[in-house]
Amino acid sequence: MIWTFSPTRKLNQLVCAFAFASLAAIGIASAQSTDASAAQAQPSTTLSAEAATPIARAIEADLTKRQTDERIINFYREHGYTPVWLDENGLSEHGRLTLAAFADSNAHALNPENYAPLQFAERAEAAQTEEDWVSLELDLADQFVRYATHLSSGRVQPNDVNKALNIFPHVPDPGMLLEQVAAASDFSVFLETLSPNTENYARLKLRLAQYRDKAALGEFTVIPDGEVLKPGMEDTRIALLRQRLAEEDYMLATDHSGDLYDGTLVEAVKTFQENHGLGVDGVIGQHTLEAINVPIQQRLIQMELNMERRRWMPDFLGDTYVFVNLADQNLKVVRNGKTWHTAKVVVGKPYHATPVFSDEMTYIEINPYWNVPYSIATKEYLPKLRKNPNALSGKGIRVFSGEQEVTPTQVAWNSYSGGKFPFKLRQDPGPKNALGRIKFMFPNSFNIYIHDTPSKTLFTQAQRDFSHGCIRVADPFALGDVLLTDQGYDRAKLEALRDAGARKVVKLATPIPVHLTYLTAWMNKDGSTNFRSDIYDRDKVLLKALAQAMTENL
Template structure:
């Protein structure tokens, strides 16, 4: 009946499932998780939270990789929440904190070396013009090189000397805006042309960076007090030229991995351990406890 359907929807929401009120395989699997396992999961995430600073910043961006959601908090109040796509298990997004310092509209995409050699080089061996339709250009140092003039079969992952760069535009892999917090992992938050992935309950599809739904709404919340509201950001986007906007004050960014947590309203939430980190942490804590006896 209606009450049962609503109860199932609430359960699905608390477990990061598709909220449809239907007890399918994924919902049934979560219903059948023993309470002892959920208690252990809560203990593990209390440990993870203990590792984080007590004060996250006056203004900060908080991304829970297991939840695949982002929130922006100002003075203890959540101003913006949105869905994100995170790294697939093979390209798991790391956990760390850093400072966002600038936003780039109509960015170039400098193709990472691993993607250039593992994914694009085989295509270029087959067809030197394979990337032209994606507006990806080839550079040797600072000099652009025609892809048809390169003997691609002479190169591999060990001696690839070129840089691949995608021009700004609607097909750019970073979309039309990116949010930069320079870090050793080369991870950042950005737009994407692949909008349909945000409709999925499980969203681990990227190479490690964080793709954000409706990024110009996020830009509005971050930059409107600097005179860059959504309409101005979109006008810059539509003009097509690359533009860098520095933040007046750096914003803390926290990439976290919490598979269980409690909200302020008392609701307890659980998420799939997409990177299989719970078991690793459980073994590490058990080993530490044994060593301290």
């Protein structure tokens, strides 16, 4: 699914030259000279006798026969059925620029063939009758709305593709889009506003173009299997490795020579590992070799998929917000466009995949209780209680029936099952608590939150998908310091509350947006290109959905 569309010579001639027949004979010039302010001030369902030019009457008649979105019909009605994409010379400037945008949609990882620029240009060249021109006008209006929607909010609806993607992009109103077209004083500038107006999107778009140029030169060099390559070793594959890293601009091929794996070459591999979410040790083992040998075509697909994901996101994420990339297993706090804090996180296992959604953090809890989720209570703890009723006492987990605490040794655990379990398990605050000593709450229907953990060693892993779905964060009191600094709390004060042992809830004076995302390709401000493993197979699902959508839209 790599969009490799290139405009043909004929399309260039048609879209750029536009030597079309005059439409003055069927009244389009007089239609466009109608007093627009009067038409807008007194919209009507039919044309007045003065405004009823042949082309306008034909547009009105054609709209009554089409299954067109009512908002598009209303736009034409309120504008006296004046054409948008045509003028007395054929395609108007709006029409010509729109076809050029369709043809260039490949730059945005869209498929130009879905918008048929060549077919529209050929129709404009061949059009002779009023029916031809009216059909072209209204078809182009419909196609522009599709293109603008795809560019601004994506080609597929995320939640329709995957129920774990609980985001619902804003889909532009067709009538408002056409109103903006009609009002645009510089239509080429307006077209540029349709795509996401964010640096992240612009950087990925730039990197996609650069990698396409690389792909045009051929595939990346493949490094053969062999023994694990460690710094200081000699290996006959060194020349190939040097060439491969130069192809992706990690070094210049002339920066290293010989068969010894050392110096600049090792540093280039470390940078490669960092940019691919691998352990940064300079050792070329199985995972690093697999990443090096990923074909460039696959990297292009990753970038295209993530441009789609960027279109799902709003341009404005908040003045201050928390951003978690589940594929990267990292968190950052952003204030006024600048990253103030970063931290490693542990996310859900593939069979407990953390969902994608946005919500607002409203409070932070120090020394929290852990109310054990029903699934964990029945699947993991009930079998232990059947064998030993005191199995959980050492973990500080107590049993409740309603609000009444129950003595575990007095319960016939063998008589209960996953479908019949009337108890609640709750773990007391303390060092053994599964949530650690602090949690960050953004109440949501998924019961997902960010929290501390007693299992600190997991943060040393390069890939960190070990939880039941919630997000464990490294150095959580540093995060609390950043989020509560404006409320008079610093790390020392939070740790003092922790050491006091009592449960403490701190409400945020201003809720902070939290965005849980899934991005497997992006370009940083420093120019580094980053790729991550598709730990939840969401790239595969999205790729299939986009391929299907492309087929349906051709």
